[in-house]
Amino acid sequence: xxxxxxxARLENDTLLRALAREATPYTPLWLMRQAGRYLxxxxxxxxxxxxxxxxxxxxxxATEVTLQxxxxxxxxxxxxxxxxxTIPDAMGLGLAFAAGEGPRFAHPLRDEAAVARxxxxxxxxxxxYVLDAVREIRxxxxxxxxxxxxxxSPYTLACYMVEGSGSSDWQTLKTMLxxxxxxxxxxxxxxxxxxxxxxxxxxxxxxxxxxxxxxxGGTLSHAGYETFSLVYTRKVIGALRKxxxxxxxxxILFTKGGGQWLEAMAASGADALGLDWTTDPRDARRRVGAGxxxxxxxxxxxxxxxxxxxxxxxxxxxxxFGPAPGHVFNLGHGISQFTAPDTVAELVDEVRTxxxxxxxxx
Amino acid sequence: xxxxxxxARLENDTLLRALAREATPYTPLWLMRQAGRYLxxxxxxxxxxxxxxxxxxxxxxATEVTLQxxxxxxxxxxxxxxxxxTIPDAMGLGLAFAAGEGPRFAHPLRDEAAVARxxxxxxxxxxxYVLDAVREIRxxxxxxxxxxxxxxSPYTLACYMVEGSGSSDWQTLKTMLxxxxxxxxxxxxxxxxxxxxxxxxxxxxxxxxxxxxxxxGGTLSHAGYETFSLVYTRKVIGALRKxxxxxxxxxILFTKGGGQWLEAMAASGADALGLDWTTDPRDARRRVGAGxxxxxxxxxxxxxxxxxxxxxxxxxxxxxFGPAPGHVFNLGHGISQFTAPDTVAELVDEVRTxxxxxxxxx
Numbered sequence: 001x002x003x004x005x006x007x008a009r010l011e012n013d014t015l016l017r018a019l020a021r022e023a024t025p026y027t028p029l030w031l032m033r034q035a036g037r038y039l040x041x042x043x044x045x046x047x048x049x050x051x052x053x054x055x056x057x058x059x060x061x062a063t064e065v066t067l068q069x070x071x072x073x074x075x076x077x078x079x080x081x082x083x084x085x086t087i088p089d090a091m092g093l094g095l096a097f098a099a100g101e102g103p104r105f106a107h108p109l110r111d112e113a114a115v116a117r118x119x120x121x122x123x124x125x126x127x128x129y130v131l132d133a134v135r136e137i138r139x140x141x142x143x144x145x146x147x148x149x150x151x152x153s154p155y156t157l158a159c160y161m162v163e164g165s166g167s168s169d170w171q172t173l174k175t176m177l178x179x180x181x182x183x184x185x186x187x188x189x190x191x192x193x194x195x196x197x198x199x200x201x202x203x204x205x206x207x208x209x210x211x212x213x214x215x216x217g218g219t220l221s222h223a224g225y226e227t228f229s230l231v232y233t234r235k236v237i238g239a240l241r242k243x244x245x246x247x248x249x250x251x252i253l254f255t256k257g258g259g260q261w262l263e264a265m266a267a268s269g270a271d272a273l274g275l276d277w278t279t280d281p282r283d284a285r286r287r288v289g290a291g292x293x294x295x296x297x298x299x300x301x302x303x304x305x306x307x308x309x310x311x312x313x314x315x316x317x318x319x320x321f322g323p324a325p326g327h328v329f330n331l332g333h334g335i336s337q338f339t340a341p342d343t344v345a346e347l348v349d350e351v352r353t354x355x356x357x358x359x360x361x362x
Numbered sequence: 363x364x365x366x367x368x369x370a371r372l373e374n375d376t377l378l379r380a381l382a383r384e385a386t387p388y389t390p391l392w393l394m395r396q397a398g399r400y401l402x403x404x405x406x407x408x409x410x411x412x413x414x415x416x417x418x419x420x421x422x423x424a425t426e427v428t429l430q431x432x433x434x435x436x437x438x439x440x441x442x443x444x445x446x447x448t449i450p451d452a453m454g455l456g457l458a459f460a461a462g463e464g465p466r467f468a469h470p471l472r473d474e475a476a477v478a479r480x481x482x483x484x485x486x487x488x489x490x491y492v493l494d495a496v497r498e499i500r501x502x503x504x505x506x507x508x509x510x511x512x513x514x515s516p517y518t519l520a521c522y523m524v525e526g527s528g529s530s531d532w533q534t535l536k537t538m539l540x541x542x543x544x545x546x547x548x549x550x551x552x553x554x555x556x557x558x559x560x561x562x563x564x565x566x567x568x569x570x571x572x573x574x575x576x577x578x579g580g581t582l583s584h585a586g587y588e589t590f591s592l593v594y595t596r597k598v599i600g601a602l603r604k605x606x607x608x609x610x611x612x613x614i615l616f617t618k619g620g621g622q623w624l625e626a627m628a629a630s631g632a633d634a635l636g637l638d639w640t641t642d643p644r645d646a647r648r649r650v651g652a653g654x655x656x657x658x659x660x661x662x663x664x665x666x667x668x669x670x671x672x673x674x675x676x677x678x679x680x681x682x683f684g685p686a687p688g689h690v691f692n693l694g695h696g697i698s699q700f701t702a703p704d705t706v707a708e709l710v711d712e713v714r715t716x717x718x719x720x721x722x723x724x
Contacts, residue, residue: 169662169698171666178671179667179671220640221694222639224661225640259622260622260641260645278587278619278622279584280622283622300531301533302540304533305537309541316585336531338533
């Protein structure tokens with residue numbers, strides 16, 4: 001249930017209208033990983049928390065960092081501060097982050113017994129800290145902008161659950177995929193249920209849109225993407241709550257490296273597709289038609305350039321998506337920790353100013 | 363000049379005929395990185411050499427390892443054993459391989475002065491060891507199968523030359539690309555000349571086909587791929603010697619992660635395109651037409667599975683490319699060092715047997 005004391009009306013619903021492919025006076029913008037290490041105030045909160053997982057698991061601190069970028073920049077959405085691996089952590093796989101390294105699981109799934117034991121967690125118990133954060137963020141936002149909830153995709157979760165960590169070739173995971181697809185499919189079925197329950201619980205707690213991050217779907221073969229990722233993502237999307245608080249709750253699907261499969265992604269039931277920077281927005285729109293919104297797709301490394309270049313590149317992205325409704329500006333991947341906050345301010349300003357002109361305003 | 367004592371006639375020219383889109387009795391096969399660490403005999407030679415660079419720079423040893431996979435498997439081509447970074451090494455950037463790590467340059471290009479000083483090496487002097495290896499390999503092959511020469515693409519070379527090593531986001535390179543494109547374009551121009559000279563020298567020394575590895579082109583934006591990679595690759599291809607020893611010398615272009623740009627790649631002048639495993643061969647053929655050959659595209663991780671699965675997956679790839687002329691079987695990326703040589707034998711056998719049937723033979 002949404003927390004009491006949350007205003008029913010949004011001051012800025014541009015994101016939700018763009019995701020519904022309704023006309024908006026400008027192109028809404030948010031940034032993947034917008035609450036993160038490029039912000040000194042984030043690093044200060046993280047230092048107070050002690051480590052990343054404590055930060056993610058303490059609703060008051062998660063709320064604090066979720067709102068930090070909104071206090072700096074006129075962004076059109078907040079996104080829940082959390083990790084994509086909360087579900088396998090709640091399944092008991094033992095998530096840890098060593099200093100300077102990526103995520104690592106103490107108990108990756110390596111045998112039939114471990115796979116057989118796997119079960120979807122009850123979000124109201126094992127992931128309660130996430131739902132508490134969603135409620136607290138909604139209260140803190142006070143209706144300024146919508147809150148986006150999220151989860152890793154069933155396949156992307158499975159990558160880490162089997163491999164035990166990130167990988168350049170996912171050898172352990174791919175060995176299971178080719179040698180024992182039955183085991184991987186059991187994991188993916190459990191994950192699909194877990195992601196469904198988790199996103200629905202986030203929606204019940206107050207998430208006004210949800211995004212599925214299929215970060216590693218692009219490492220699959222063209223046939224494998226359908227069999228091992230999209231089948232399960234479709235199950236999730238089909239079972240999501242479509243409405244809450246009297247509004248549609250749109251779902252954004254992002255497969256990094258999935259530019260060749262946009263037609264199939266568009267047929268998944270998702271309301272919007274995230275595009276990475278390798279995809280031509282004109283080509284994407286031609287291929288998927290007008291039935292889904294598109295989100296993206298500036299190369300995050302563009303933000304290493306001087307302001308004039310950043311502004312010019314942002315205009316190119318906006319021109320490529322065009323003035324038709326249904327575009328949400330974003331990066332093609334998470335913002336780099338080495339980005340200067342001032343550069344983000346320039347980007348946000350240019351997107352607002354130029355997209356207003358592009359849509360006939362001034 | 364080709365070494366004396368090399369037979370003019372090839373015993374097995376299936377690869378060259380497939381690259382020319384002529385009918386062949388079966389689908390020719392070779393494997394990216396086929397001379398490599400998955401072979402115990404390779405590891406023995408490398409141990410004798412002491413380190414990788416000594417192995418690559420000693421023509422007798424390079425010849426030895428180039429022929430090793432051919433002595434085990436009935437492959438349809440040899441590929442020069444070398445490194446993609448020989449050109450920047452010859453430019454004086456100081457290539458080194460630390461144990462267990464990827465390549466690293468002692469003097470990456472980080473300022474205008476270093477970029478201004480950059481010049482294409484004379485392959486007959488600074489890269490003579492490569493040309494000596496080509497000649498020695500041709501002698502050792504004795505006309506069994508054709509020898510493929512290769513180079514990194516101008517862009518892929520620039521990635522390492524600016525970044526100084528491999529990278530997950532190529533931040534230094536991308537910063538130059540967006541902030542000082544003039545500097546990167548100067549590097550790319552020099553690289554295009556260097557790659558042209560290098561590949562032509564390999565062809566003169568006896569390479570019967572050449573391949574351009576654009577390993578990192580897929581990390582560019584859709585617009586950047588044209589501007590920073592394909593423009594320079596086209597220059598190279600346009601200036602390559604097209605004939606040697608009375609035969610066509612075909613050029614294969616492989617951009618890893620470039621599946622969205624196949625139409626542009628097909629218009630580059632390349633005779634064949636390499637496909638990674640994310641691309642659907644049927645879709646690729648539909649998009650590029652009949653004017654180029656296609657090479658690929660089994661996921662290298664398939665080889666972690668039991669023989670029956672490997673054989674089934676190989677048949678799927680062959681079915682997807684179909685029986686029409688113009689397919690060269692390969693992996694979608696280099697073979698993993700953890701592959702069992704016996705599995706490769708199964709793969710090679712299945713491709714030969716099944717593709718013979720597919721093409722109407724038995």
